[in-house]
Amino acid sequence: xxxxxxxxxxxxxxxxxxxxxxxxxxxxxxxxxxxxxxxxxxxxxxxxxxxxxxxxxxxxxxxxxxxxxxxxxxxxxxxxxxxxxxxxxxxxxxxxxxxxxxxxxxxxxxxxxxxxxxxxxxxxxxxxxxxxxxxxxxxxxxxxxxxxxxxxxxxxxxxxxxxxxxxxxxxxxxxxxxxxxxxxxxxxxxxxxxxxxxxxxxxxxxxxxxxxxxxxxxxxxxxxxxxxxxxxxxxxxxxxxxxxxxxxxxxxxxxx
Amino acid sequence: xxxxxxxxxxxxxxxxxxxxxxxxxxxxxxxxxxxxxxxxxxxxxxxxxxxxxxxxxxxxxxxxxxxxxxxxxxxxxxxxxxxxxxxxxxxxxxxxxxxxxxxxxxxxxxxxxxxxxxxxxxxxxxxxxxxxxxxxxxxxxxxxxxxxxxxxxxxxxxxxxxxxxxxxxxxxxxxxxxxxxxxxxxxxxxxxxxxxxxxxxxxxxxxxxxxxxxxxxxxxxxxxxxxxxxxxxxxxxxxxxxxxxxxxxxxxxxxxxxxxxxxxxxxxxxxxxxxxxxxxxxxxxxxxxxxxxxxxxxxxxxxxxxxxxxxxxxxxxxxxxxxxxxxxxxxxxxxxxxxxxxxxxxxxxxxxxxxxxxxxxxxxxxxxxxxxxxxxxxxxxxxxxxxxxxxxxxxxxxxxxxxxxxxxxxxxxxxxxxxxxxxxxxxxxxxxxxxxxxxxxxxxxxxxxxxxxxxxxxxxx
Numbered sequence: 001x002x003x004x005x006x007x008x009x010x011x012x013x014x015x016x017x018x019x020x021x022x023x024x025x026x027x028x029x030x031x032x033x034x035x036x037x038x039x040x041x042x043x044x045x046x047x048x049x050x051x052x053x054x055x056x057x058x059x060x061x062x063x064x065x066x067x068x069x070x071x072x073x074x075x076x077x078x079x080x081x082x083x084x085x086x087x088x089x090x091x092x093x094x095x096x097x098x099x100x101x102x103x104x105x106x107x108x109x110x111x112x113x114x115x116x117x118x119x120x121x122x123x124x125x126x127x128x129x130x131x132x133x134x135x136x137x138x139x140x141x142x143x144x145x146x147x148x149x150x151x152x153x154x155x156x157x158x159x160x161x162x163x164x165x166x167x168x169x170x171x172x173x174x175x176x177x178x179x180x181x182x183x184x185x186x187x188x189x190x191x192x193x194x195x196x197x198x199x200x201x202x203x204x205x206x207x208x209x210x211x212x213x214x215x216x217x218x219x220x221x222x223x224x225x226x227x228x229x230x231x232x233x234x235x236x237x238x239x240x241x242x243x244x245x246x247x248x249x250x251x252x253x254x255x256x
Numbered sequence: 257x258x259x260x261x262x263x264x265x266x267x268x269x270x271x272x273x274x275x276x277x278x279x280x281x282x283x284x285x286x287x288x289x290x291x292x293x294x295x296x297x298x299x300x301x302x303x304x305x306x307x308x309x310x311x312x313x314x315x316x317x318x319x320x321x322x323x324x325x326x327x328x329x330x331x332x333x334x335x336x337x338x339x340x341x342x343x344x345x346x347x348x349x350x351x352x353x354x355x356x357x358x359x360x361x362x363x364x365x366x367x368x369x370x371x372x373x374x375x376x377x378x379x380x381x382x383x384x385x386x387x388x389x390x391x392x393x394x395x396x397x398x399x400x401x402x403x404x405x406x407x408x409x410x411x412x413x414x415x416x417x418x419x420x421x422x423x424x425x426x427x428x429x430x431x432x433x434x435x436x437x438x439x440x441x442x443x444x445x446x447x448x449x450x451x452x453x454x455x456x457x458x459x460x461x462x463x464x465x466x467x468x469x470x471x472x473x474x475x476x477x478x479x480x481x482x483x484x485x486x487x488x489x490x491x492x493x494x495x496x497x498x499x500x501x502x503x504x505x506x507x508x509x510x511x512x513x514x515x516x517x518x519x520x521x522x523x524x525x526x527x528x529x530x531x532x533x534x535x536x537x538x539x540x541x542x543x544x545x546x547x548x549x550x551x552x553x554x555x556x557x558x559x560x561x562x563x564x565x566x567x568x569x570x571x572x573x574x575x576x577x578x579x580x581x582x583x584x585x586x587x588x589x590x591x592x593x594x595x596x597x598x599x600x601x602x603x604x605x606x607x608x609x610x611x612x613x614x615x616x617x618x619x620x621x622x623x624x625x626x627x628x629x630x631x632x633x634x635x636x637x638x639x640x641x642x643x644x645x646x647x648x649x650x651x652x653x654x655x656x657x658x659x660x661x662x663x664x665x666x667x668x669x670x671x672x673x674x675x676x677x678x679x680x681x682x683x684x685x686x687x688x689x690x691x692x693x694x695x696x697x698x699x700x701x702x703x704x705x706x707x708x709x710x711x712x713x714x715x716x717x
Contacts, residue, residue: 007705014427016420018432025699046625175625176660197512197513205451235515239453240455241455242454
């Protein structure tokens with residue numbers, strides 16, 4: 001077997017595929033096959049069905065009200081080819097959200113399958129558990145959590161507007177990587193309404209055990225939300241300086 | 257202006273220039289998504305034939321996106337060099353293809369022509385070119401740029417060392433930088449996509465790279481690929497910014513969705529150049545592009561995605577960048593469905609960029625929801641190396657653990673160097689030899705477990 005490179009011990013610092021060794025200019029057989037396997041698993045994660053029912057049940061178990069919704073994309077294949085449909089609610093879901101809306105709230109939360117239902121299955125509930133603490137601390141009024149199938153980030157704009165929220169946070173399965181089929185992304189948008197651009201959002205990515213912890217992600221999202229409410233915006237003009245705060249006041253950092 | 261082309265008893269009508277361009281485009285999912293693709297294979301060829309008969313001059317009188325509505329159109333037309341255009345001004349698009357492939361079109365001739373070409377002309381001719389045409393002509397258009405080394409010389413290909421880490425961990429990023437350098441990669445730039453857009457985090461990453469580059473006197477440059485306004489703020493705070501990065505697109509509206517316009521790009525380019533951190537040149541901007549971004553931002557004006565992409569290169573060349581790369585397969589299957597479409601788009605983008613005088617590299621890549629795999633990437637990489645691509649990405653094992661996609665690896669770069677005999681940027685090549693990383697033949701020397709570079713990861717850990 002072709003040996004790994006002598007700096008292999010540094011691989012403990014990163015999930016990246018370093019110090020793989022080589023045969024001539026090329027990858028050793030073992031790594032070529034290991035890569036093929038990871039690709040096969042990531043392909044499977046894209047196409048795994050979203051279990052919205054269990055998800056809704058578990059989120060209700062945390063004490064949130066829950067609403068189910070679907071995008072206008074009626075199948076996985078249509079979802080992949082027609083992102084415009086994944087950004088809109090189905091007519092039926094639009095009615096359901098409009099009927100469920102109460103008075104004005106501070107925050108709407110959308111749990112969307114995105115490109116990895118695996119990520120949502122694994123991360124959404126523990127993240128919401130951590131976020132609940134921040135919500136209670138801040139005293140924010142929260143709309144029912146929307147669990148949305150075949151959904152993209154911008155679907156949150158319509159959902160947030162219907163639920164009369166000052167801001168919407170979309171929890172969504174990120175496109176699965178070879179080493180991370182289960183990574184959750186968080187997108188925060190102030191004053192949600194259809195037509196918002198991506199430059200008007202703040203993003204926190206890589207929420208998973210090997211990436212950003214649920215507690216740290218909840219801390220960051222709450223920091224951004226406070227700043228968004230204070231300054232009346234999200235997006236490129238709102239720079240995430242929560243790490244500065246965290247560095248200044250170590251106690252504010254949640255445990256790893 | 258409307259266009260008509262007859263094939264036998266059938267007559268194909270195209271409502272205007274952008275409709276003709278869209279219908280003439282080789283098939284791709286993004287144009288279907290936009291509802292502007294040809295309805296049949298025959299209509300596609302009818303549009304190509306019609307386009308081939310079109311005088312190049314038409315592109316100067318008919319804008320695909322109105323002058324009044326779009327600052328990118330204004331940039332393209334206001335900066336057009338009629339003197340440079342003169343040698344081809346009487347040609348049709350079809351004549352122009354024949355000219356580009358002829359022996360009369362030498363690298364010197366094409367280099368002088370670049371300022372006389374608009375992106376729409378480049379896009380139009382690419383639509384009637386086969387893959388081999390795109391390779392042959394691009395190969396005749398080297399574009400040389402400089403910062404701390406010389407990028408783009410004929411017979412060379414550079415590599416961006418992309419040491420991303422899911423939490424921007426200093427030791428993790430250092431380990432990937434070390435791995436890349438010891439595999440002979442990093443002459444284009446050491447460029448990190450940060451997981452965070454937090455300014456203190458980005459500042460720390462810039463200092464980490466500045467430290468390794470200066471300590472080991474590496475003739476290369478660094479970049480954190482964050483928003484241009486963040487880089488401006490960091491430069492104001494005195495952070496060691498070499499290259500300023502921004503994603504750009506070919507329409508004003510798509511650029512707005514990225515939170516930029518031409519004015520802020522100019523502000524950033526001026527600020528970066530004023531820092532004077534280059535040693536052999538001051539090409540201080542780094543841009544990324546990709547087909548589909550204008551449609552994704554709902555700002556495509558009915559223009560096909562490949563023409564929008566070529567217009568992004570007009571934005572890029574206005575700021576004399578060191579590096580520009582299309583991230584060809586990153587955006588997903590709704591724009592480029594499978595390996596075949598990704599390969600075609602990569603060759604088109606590279607050709608259009610080079611013809612327009614832009615130092616084009618390609619992120620040869622795909623995502624896990626596209627119908628593509630490593631074999632498709634091997635094909636595109638090999639074709640681009642044949643075409644003289646300026647640089648490619650170098651990622652440990654081709655797996656980007658932060659951005660969640662597959663690109664090219666350090667090993668992939670070594671593979672094309674073996675096949676095509678491609679060298680690195682000369683200053684970097686000399687540094688690798690001096691550090692004992694490469695042997696006299698340019699191949700890697702046997703791995704050395706006691707190499708002095710290893711100390712830098714140990715310090716970061």
